[in-house]
Amino acid sequence: MNSPRLFNLPDFPESNGTLIPVEVHQLLGWCAQRIFYVHAGPSSVRGGHAHHSCRQAIIALAGSLLINGVGPGGDFEFELNAPNMLLEIPPMCWATEKFRTEGIMLVLAQTPYDESEYIRDYKNYETLIRLTR
Numbered sequence: 001m002n003s004p005r006l007f008n009l010p011d012f013p014e015s016n017g018t019l020i021p022v023e024v025h026q027l028l029g030w031c032a033q034r035i036f037y038v039h040a041g042p043s044s045v046r047g048g049h050a051h052h053s054c055r056q057a058i059i060a061l062a063g064s065l066l067i068n069g070v071g072p073g074g075d076f077e078f079e080l081n082a083p084n085m086l087l088e089i090p091p092m093c094w095a096t097e098k099f100r101t102e103g104i105m106l107v108l109a110q111t112p113y114d115e116s117e118y119i120r121d122y123k124n125y126e127t128l129i130r131l132t133r
Contacts, residue, residue: 003073063103
């Protein structure tokens, strides 16, 4: 898979709240080894990097996120504006996440944190993408 994939998670609304289970391995075929979240205000921008081999899944737990970037499959743009939307981002996709409103972004990562896994320079990323095509 070279392009991000958007999933609508099942939700189970009841009078006392809505349950939204995320069965990562069953849905995506991999296990999350790291989970983190970011709380930020409107117009905050996160990301701006790619990963060599780590897959990630992003959920906007609250608020709205605009996620755009480029990968081996071409340019992409998604808006996550409900907590039952999950976007899987494969390795070698350069992605930026912009908070359209105050919100909370949850990230499920396939691997533990490793700085050498990150590609933070866009010119270096473009070179790596050309070499893999």
